[in-house]
Amino acid sequence: MFEKYPLGTIAILLLLWIVLYTTLQPLADAIVALVGLPQGAHITEAVRFLVFEAPKVLLLLTLIVFIVGIIRSYFSPERTRKILGGKKLFVGNVLASLLGVVTPFCSCSAIPLFLGFVESGIPLGVTFSFLIAAPMINEVALVLLFGLFGWKTALLYMSTGLIIAMISGYIIGILKLEKYVEPWVYEVKAEHLEMAEDKILFTQRISAGVDAVVEIVSKVWIYIVIGIAVGSGIHGYVPENFMASIMGKSAWWSIPIAVLIGIPMYSNAAGIIPVVQALLEKGASLGTVLAFMMAVIGLSLPETIILKKILKLPLILTFIGIVAVGIIIVGYIFNIVY
Amino acid sequence: MIIKVLGSGCANCQTLEKRTYNALQELNIDATVEKVQNYQKIVSYGIMRTPGLVIDEEVAVAGYVPTVEKLKEIILTHLGA
Numbered sequence A: 001m002f003e004k005y006p007l008g009t010i011a012i013l014l015l016l017w018i019v020l021y022t023t024l025q026p027l028a029d030a031i032v033a034l035v036g037l038p039q040g041a042h043i044t045e046a047v048r049f050l051v052f053e054a055p056k057v058l059l060l061l062t063l064i065v066f067i068v069g070i071i072r073s074y075f076s077p078e079r080t081r082k083i084l085g086g087k088k089l090f091v092g093n094v095l096a097s098l099l100g101v102v103t104p105f106c107s108c109s110a111i112p113l114f115l116g117f118v119e120s121g122i123p124l125g126v127t128f129s130f131l132i133a134a135p136m137i138n139e140v141a142l143v144l145l146f147g148l149f150g151w152k153t154a155l156l157y158m159s160t161g162l163i164i165a166m167i168s169g170y171i172i173g174i175l176k177l178e179k180y181v182e183p184w185v186y187e188v189k190a191e192h193l194e195m196a197e198d199k200i201l202f203t204q205r206i207s208a209g210v211d212a213v214v215e216i217v218s219k220v221w222i223y224i225v226i227g228i229a230v231g232s233g234i235h236g237y238v239p240e241n242f243m244a245s246i247m248g249k250s251a252w253w254s255i256p257i258a259v260l261i262g263i264p265m266y267s268n269a270a271g272i273i274p275v276v277q278a279l280l281e282k283g284a285s286l287g288t289v290l291a292f293m294m295a296v297i298g299l300s301l302p303e304t305i306i307l308k309k310i311l312k313l314p315l316i317l318t319f320i321g322i323v324a325v326g327i328i329i330v331g332y333i334f335n336i337v338y
Numbered sequence B: 001m002i003i004k005v006l007g008s009g010c011a012n013c014q015t016l017e018k019r020t021y022n023a024l025q026e027l028n029i030d031a032t033v034e035k036v037q038n039y040q041k042i043v044s045y046g047i048m049r050t051p052g053l054v055i056d057e058e059v060a061v062a063g064y065v066p067t068v069e070k071l072k073e074i075i076l077t078h079l080g081a
Helices: A006-035 A042-072 A077-084 A091-102 A107-119 A124-136 A139-149 A151-174 A183-187 A202-237 A254-262 A269-281 A286-298 A301-307 A313-337 B011-027 B039-044 B068-080
Strands: B002-006 B032-036 B052-055 B058-062
Touching: A006 A042, A006 A202, A042 A091, A042 A139, A042 A202, A077 A091, A077 A107, A077 A124, A091 A124, A091 A151, A107 A124, A107 A183, A107 A301, A107 B039, A124 A151, A124 A286, A139 A151, A139 A202, A139 A269, A151 A286, A151 A313, A202 A269, A254 A286, A254 A313, A269 A286, A286 A313, A301 A313, B002 B011, B011 B032, B011 B068, B052 B068, B058 B068
Parallel strands: B002 B032
Antiparallel strands: B002 B052, B052 B058
């Protein structure tokens, strides 16, 4: 059916989505009432959390991943490279960070991408802005933040993440660290392919969106369900303010420690959000928790090991150091604002 | 026909290699399949996303793993060209 009437199918699916999303709250209430759980009890709260929260987040995720999939079909690393070519520092850093959000990227492609950028003369600092923004700000993280904590938190996460990517890349640029890149990187010669991407039909972009949903949602849904189940388990049972003394606002040292713990950890955004939610629920401050999350998904040991093939240690350490300091500052800003 | 699978040995690249063999078998076409893991060589094809598939020095796939059906189509298109 999709092959034959792509636009019609999508329209019907979107309609279905709206119906499901709007009826979710009354439906969840009805289920809770039907089972006959006592009002206000721990178990009731936990069940409600699971029958309402999990489907809600999965629905949001499906829609956003679909939209982002369509947006990404307009961007490719090749095209991004073309846009960034010849851009100076700062303007280049700003553009690279923004493009890092919309260009399809997987950390397994970090090296070919790095080589491709450097080969076409994009400055090191601009390349880093891209490499910092791409993993840190991703659609799954944004959807989950939006779905669980509201649009303000999602927006703050995105804007501070972008600022970290811009400024860190800019600093790496002015430090002139090119000597710490393996020399062979600068000897790479590449063909510049003309990709025929402008001729893609809109229906093909829609199927790119569908492909993204199939690929991403099938990968992360289980983390989300488990995470929310854990979250709802904690929701009713662990006493509130359980985490307040160690991760609350008054514990200023908790931010750098959370970042230090987060750097070597590796998880995708979906895997870390439930932890984030559980911590917040129990009195940890938003700044500390978001700093932890940024460190986990933005900096990771496996990625660092991959980068070691093309970058020398001083550059890797500078990169991690600058980004970590940026994340810590953002953590404090969040704690002051909220 | 020489087919090169470009990638640093990640899971996607291995899947692509496997599917390439499957596609060739189903089409009953004889071809040499080589793995290219050297980053300099990968990038020299202009590819910035792995895995990549190069048929007779022509980039056919970059940045995704096609299904076996799609691979068959790609190979046949190449033969027709």
